[in-house]
Amino acid sequence: xxxxxxxxQVPDTxxxxxxxxxxxxxxxxxxxxxxxxxxxxxxxALKLKSEGLGDIIAITCGPSRSSKILTDAAAVxxxxxxxxxxxxxxxxxRNIQKLLSSALNRxxxxxxxxxxxxxxxxxxxxxxxxxxxxxxxxxxxxxxxKIDGDDLIAMRNGPNGQEEIQASKPCLFTFDKGTxxxxxxxxxxxxxxxxxxxxxxxxxxxSVELLNSSVKFDSQISPPEKPPGQKFxxxxxxxxxxxxxxxxxxxx
Amino acid sequence: xxxxxxxxxxxxxxxxxxxxxxxxxxxxxGEVTVVCPGGFGVEEAAKISGVSKVVSVEGDCFANFxxxxxxxxxxxxxxxxxxxxxxxxxxxxxxxxIAAMRDIPIIQDITDLSADMAITRPILSGKAIxxxxxxxxxxxxxxxxxxAAAGNDGDADIKTIxxxxxxxISVKEAIAKADEKLDVSEAEIIISGGRGMGDxxxxxxxxxISEIIGAAVGASRAxxxxxxxxxxxxxxxxxxxxxxxxxYIAVGISGAIQHLAxxxxxxxxxxxxxxxxxxxxxxxxxxxxxxWEDALPLLKTELEKLVLx
Numbered sequence: 001x002x003x004x005x006x007x008x009q010v011p012d013t014x015x016x017x018x019x020x021x022x023x024x025x026x027x028x029x030x031x032x033x034x035x036x037x038x039x040x041x042x043x044x045a046l047k048l049k050s051e052g053l054g055d056i057i058a059i060t061c062g063p064s065r066s067s068k069i070l071t072d073a074a075a076v077x078x079x080x081x082x083x084x085x086x087x088x089x090x091x092x093x094r095n096i097q098k099l100l101s102s103a104l105n106r107x108x109x110x111x112x113x114x115x116x117x118x119x120x121x122x123x124x125x126x127x128x129x130x131x132x133x134x135x136x137x138x139x140x141x142x143x144x145x146k147i148d149g150d151d152l153i154a155m156r157n158g159p160n161g162q163e164e165i166q167a168s169k170p171c172l173f174t175f176d177k178g179t180x181x182x183x184x185x186x187x188x189x190x191x192x193x194x195x196x197x198x199x200x201x202x203x204x205x206x207s208v209e210l211l212n213s214s215v216k217f218d219s220q221i222s223p224p225e226k227p228p229g230q231k232f233x234x235x236x237x238x239x240x241x242x243x244x245x246x247x248x249x250x251x252x
Numbered sequence: 253x254x255x256x257x258x259x260x261x262x263x264x265x266x267x268x269x270x271x272x273x274x275x276x277x278x279x280x281x282g283e284v285t286v287v288c289p290g291g292f293g294v295e296e297a298a299k300i301s302g303v304s305k306v307v308s309v310e311g312d313c314f315a316n317f318x319x320x321x322x323x324x325x326x327x328x329x330x331x332x333x334x335x336x337x338x339x340x341x342x343x344x345x346x347x348x349x350i351a352a353m354r355d356i357p358i359i360q361d362i363t364d365l366s367a368d369m370a371i372t373r374p375i376l377s378g379k380a381i382x383x384x385x386x387x388x389x390x391x392x393x394x395x396x397x398x399x400a401a402a403g404n405d406g407d408a409d410i411k412t413i414x415x416x417x418x419x420x421i422s423v424k425e426a427i428a429k430a431d432e433k434l435d436v437s438e439a440e441i442i443i444s445g446g447r448g449m450g451d452x453x454x455x456x457x458x459x460x461i462s463e464i465i466g467a468a469v470g471a472s473r474a475x476x477x478x479x480x481x482x483x484x485x486x487x488x489x490x491x492x493x494x495x496x497x498x499x500y501i502a503v504g505i506s507g508a509i510q511h512l513a514x515x516x517x518x519x520x521x522x523x524x525x526x527x528x529x530x531x532x533x534x535x536x537x538x539x540x541x542x543x544w545e546d547a548l549p550l551l552k553t554e555l556e557k558l559v560l561x
Contacts, residue, residue: 013490013510017379024380036491091384092357093348116341119490120376123360124341125348128319132352137420138319140345153424157485158317159342161430167421174345177484177491214390215357218383220375223517231528231539235546241522241538242554249520249537251499252441252465252558 001054002080004109005045006100006127007073008035009066010120022219034069037115040178044145045113046077047180051147055079057107061099063087067198074193075185081198082107084206092213097129102206104134110169111152116141116176127174137171144179155179255282256332258289259297260342263430266293269338269438271300271401276336276394278302278402279367287329289322289346290314291412298410301403311416316423317342323349324417339393340437351391358391359384363398363496363517377490377513396438397496436488439468441499442518444488446472446511448504448525449544452479457548458503464555470495472505489514503544507532524548 011017012031019025034042045056058078060066063086070081084099104112112131117124131138142165144155154165157176185193203210232241245252255277260267270286270293277284283304286297291308298306309329313321327350335350337343339361351358364372368385371392375382386392436442443458458469470493471486488495490510500518505511507523507530515521516535523536526543533539540547 011376013377013513016509017376019380024376094352094355094357097352117344121360122375122377122494123358124344125351125358125360128345128348129352129358131320132323132349136320138345138349139421140319141341155427159430160317160426162427163316163423164425164427165421166424171420177487213357214386214388215359216385218370218385220380220382223374223378223381226516226535226537229521229533229535229537229539231533231536231541233541235540235542235550237540237542238547238550239554241540242551242558244538245499245520245522246558249499251520252555 002057002107002109003045003048003054004057004059004104004107004112005038005042005073005078006112006114007038007042007058007060007069008115008118009033009060009062009069010035010118013119019220019222022221024220032065032068034072035115035118035120037117037175037177039182040180041113041115041173041175042073042076042078043178043180043182044175046183048145048147049077053111053147057082057109059084059100059103061086061096070198071193071196072185074196075189076183077189081196083198083200085200085202091217092211092215093123093125093129094213095210096126097133098208099203099206100126101130101133102208103201104130106206112172114172114174116174127172131172134170134172137167138174139165139167139171140174141176142173143176145173253280253282253334254332255280255284255334255336256330257284257286258326258335258337258343258346259286259293260338260340261292264292266296267338268401269340269396270297271404272396272399273336273338273394274300274302274402275399276365279365280334280369281367282332282334285332287326289326294410298408299404299406301406303406303408306408306410308410308412310412310414313416313419316419316421318419318421319345319349321417321419322346323353325415326350327353328415329413333389335391337393339395343393347391347393354389356389356391357386359386360393361395362392363395374494374517377494377510378517379513395496397440434468436468436470436486436495437493440497441465441467442470442488442495442497443467443501443503444470444472444505445475445503446505447474447478448506449475452481455482457544461548461552461555464552464559472511473508502532502536503548505532506530507534
């Protein structure tokens with residue numbers, strides 16, 4: 001059996017964002033990484049693999065540069081790598097969901113792990129959307145997964161609090177911050193990963209016709225700069241700041 | 253045009269954010285139906301001004317949260333062309349599942365929208381603002397505290413639908429009840445502590461102040477990573493929650509780029525830090541260069557005076 005992990009390449013959270021024309025200048029991004037919540041999903045998959053649940057298929061959907069994160073995943077232990085190649089940015093999550101669920105159905109994956117949302121779009125539509133298309137159980141906001149016979153038990157931070165959730169396969173889990181320390185690749189892992197082949201699939205390979213969406217892109221702009229604030233020295237200024245919060249800002 | 257709002261509850265009562273979503277439906281000039289999953293908050297929803305109908309969806313599947321089962325039941329009760337909810341974890345999941353079921357587009361975490369559906373939403377945790385346009389049937393989730401709440405002089409009809417669906421999960425054990433404390437993503441005032449607080453026990457000073465002004469307590473990533481006692485649910489920033497309160501008070505937080513991304517769109521920011529060069533002062537409306545040990549007792553006293561006035 002295989003555990004599928006869905007990974008997205010995003011600008012590293014430490015990287016500065018600049019703009020070119022009416023959009024974020026992606027060519028100016030100095031460092032690209034696996035989206036942080038996806039890393040927790042990968043780490044959990046590695047743990048499940050070490051407990052004998054199955055091998056790991058790492059899957060990404062994105063432009064050619066994103067194959068690097070698959071190699072990164074192989075360096076820590078992903079067994080096979082699948083790259084769904086789409087060069088253009090997609091603003092309608094349905095396209096991504098259809099591509100990924102088509103690939104997951106083809107690979108016959110019973111356990112699917114991904115992050116709760118990507119660090120670039122910040123949406124969180126992809127995981128639950130895939131579960132919906134595949135008509136399988138979706139457990140969200142998970143921090144840890146354990147094996148329990150044929151079932152899985154997930155620690156979830158749900159609307160009612162923290163709960164242990166039992167789910168049977170097939171099931172998709174979206175990860176919040178996990179409890180496991182993220183492992184770093186060793187030199188041998190990195191060398192082996194470089195030799196690992198990546199299966200590249202196109203939308204037509206997956207029999208998915210990309211939608212001409214009703215979502216139209218207008219622009220991406222820099223958030224408005226705030227005018228410089230007022231700075232005070234020493235704790236004695238607290239009283240006057242509180243006064244200003246009431247009279248100037250009117251917020252308390 | 254009919255607009256369906258998926259309501260949310262806290263501890264069985266209607267989440268106040270639902271009244272904010274009604275204001276968004278009014279911008280779109282729609283006829284508003286509020287759908288209450290599990291029958292929670294029905295009476296309160298009927299009182300929101302501008303709501304013409306409340307649908308209570310009831311069934312066995314609402315005993316525990318199962319995104320897929322809930323979405324199927326909710327979807328059966330939705331008659332609107334446009335679906336709205338808050339962009340809480342709950343709202344995002346339910347709407348993503350329903351959008352995929354209906355094969356309609358979804359846009360999450362909207363902070364502004366016009367009558368002709370020009371949409372603004374932050375991306376990259378607030379490092380950029382994206383503008384999109386959308387037409388036709390769609391699912392939209394709305395950031396809390398951006399739109400003013402609708403009034404409460406309504407008197408909508410309540411209809412009950414029984415619809416249950418197959419549940420795919422079971423709760424093996426409840427580990428901890430949902431925090432009764434205000435969540436940072438829904439609070440109008442947030443007071444956050446960083447590693448500069450020195451010790452997690454010192455967050456008690458922040459809690460004391462939060463009680464005076466009805467604030468939620470947040471934390472920086474450094475604080476969450478350093479101290480086990482500070483849970484990730486409190487984390488504000490790029491790998492935590494992106495927030496837009498009226499007032500954000502940062503205490504002992506230096507202001508890493510990821511933290512600034514998560515809170516810079518707050519209406520007013522107060523920073524308390526002993527390092528005058530801390531980057532947090534770059535986004536603060538009011539900066540106080542002081543140790544928290546000196547500043548917080550005074551802040552508490554001053555706020556108490558205001559509240560007593």
